[in-house]
Amino acid sequence: MPMTFASLQLNKMVLSALPDQLTTPTDIQRLAIPAVIKGKDVLALAHTGSGKTYAFGLPMLHKVDAGQSTLQSLVxxxxxxxxxxxxxxLLDVASQLGIRVAMLCGGVAPEAQKAELELGAQIVVATPGRLLDFLNKGYVSLKSLQILAFDEADRLLEMGFWPDVQKIISFAPAARQTLLFSATLPETLxxxxxxxxxxxDRVAASKQNSVVEEIHEQLYLVNKGSKPQALIALLQQNDWPQVLVFVSEKSAADSLAKRLNKKGIDVAALHGDKEQSEREQILANFKAQQTRVLITTDLLSRGIHVDALPVVINADLPDNAPVYVHRVGRTARAGMNGLAISLVCHGETVALNAIRKLTGRPMETTGLEGFLVTDKPADSTVGGERKRAPRDKKANRRSQAKRSIKQFKPKRNHS
Structure with missing residues (x-):
């Protein structure tokens, strides 16, 4: 007999407010919900698409006192x-329970978010930068905080966010419940x-840093300069209804989208340099299947759910190995099958080996028909010295021939 949400100690109010599609708890929900309800701190590891949001969200809603208009839980x-x-x-359930959920993040007018808080939100979902700004200005208080949850915890523990996270924690009571949820957690963190x-309590619904078994991985070895043409060929040869393509830089997302558009491929680009309203519209169009191909940076590598997304393509491998697990986890969600394709060049050997080591998977590369590999491996040497490929020599001579520093395009920051 399958387990039910009622067996996880959730109160009748929460059970009656569950969305219709929530019938049987996922593994991470079954493991984490009772521990959170008991008041335990929880470190939970589970594949993306496994239901982590409700694994911390449902017990959070269970414990909120709707009669108090103070902030009691923070995500x-x-x-x-x-x-x-x-x-x-969270609002799918909270709205039926009289519980207010507010969102604090950049790209939205602070005045609107401040007004929402003043209505008495019991749960706040926030990005670190905007939350810290509101804390410093006294717009929000964590004095009544009971539960602090970190979603995609490993990213929040990295140096880019860690200083802000530490400052946020200084505003919170020491006597609180802390929940960390992630698909990956490197030993260094x-x-x-x-x-x-x-x-x-450490609970794991999957092997740490592993890739979902339902994902079929295919790695093609191609020349670095051939990647755009290889991507176009794959898109033209296959009738995939939707494809999410990851690149390493914001400028690459825009330039690659232009090349695909010239080939008549329905495409959009999404990255952090775009206005928030535009970002939201682009993502909404893709989720509604109004756009076939979405090219993005790692902005969308974590947590974002697209129903039945069949294919993810890495046009560039990420330098950070755990990011690969998050990227490919956009497909094969909720037990469905998915395809993850990576276009790999010799210059990405170090990144590929790091991903192999993290995931424990062989990840062998194969050739792509019509794309002969002529680039040399990065470690090829002659007489003990690194040999630069002929193509690189030509590029170097072209660089030396530049007459003005203005002819050099600055390298864009990663997303």
Whole structure:
């Protein structure tokens, strides 16, 4: 007999407000919900698409006192897109319970978010930068905080966010419940994670840093300069209804989208340099299947759910190995099958080996028909010295021939 949400100690109010599609708890929900309800700190590891939001969100709603208009639970997330998605999921249940959920993130007028807080939100979903700004200005208080949850916790523990996270924690009561949820947690971050919690329950619905078994991985070895043509060929040869393409830089997302558009491929680009309203519209169009191909940076590598997304393509491999697990986890969600394709060049050997080591998967590369590999491996040497490929020599001579520094285009920051 399948387990039910009623068996997880959730109160009748929450059970009666569950969305219709929530019938049987996922593994991470079954493992985490009772521990959170008991008041334990929890470190939870589960594949993306496994139901982590409700694994911390349902017990959070269970414990909220709707009669008190103070902020009682806080969810920290690394991106605006994830903040929006988590808020929407919580509101599906909270709105029926008289519980207010507010979202704090950049790209939205602070005045509107301040007004929302003043209505008395009991749960806040926030990105670190905007929340810290509001804390410093006294717009929000964490004095009554009971539960602090980190969604995509490993990203929030990295140096880009860690200083802000530490400052936020200084505003929170020491006597609180802390929940860390993630699909990956490198050993280097384990100490920081454990330092945030008090004798936590560690629950895992999947092997740490692993890739979902339902994902079929295909890696093609191609020349670095051939990647755009290889991507176009794959898109033209296959009738995939939707494809999410990851690149490493914002400028690459725009330039690649232009090349695909010239070939008549329905495409859009999404990255952090775009206005928030435009970002939201582009993502909404893709989720509604109004756009076939979406090219993005790692802005969308974490947490974002697209129904039945069949294919993810890495036009560039990420330098950070755990990011690969998050990227490919956009497909094969909720037990469905998915395809993850990576276009790999010799210059990405170090990144590929790091991903192999993290995931424990062989990840062998194969050739792509019509794309002969002529680039040389990065470690090819002659007489003990590194040999530069002929193509690189030509590029160097072209660079030396530049007459003005203005002819050099500055390298764009990563997303």
């Amino acid at each position: 920290l997330v690394p991106t605006r897109e994830l903040a929006s998605q988590v808020t929407a999921s 384990d100490q920081a994670a454990m330092g945030l919690m008090d004798n936590p």
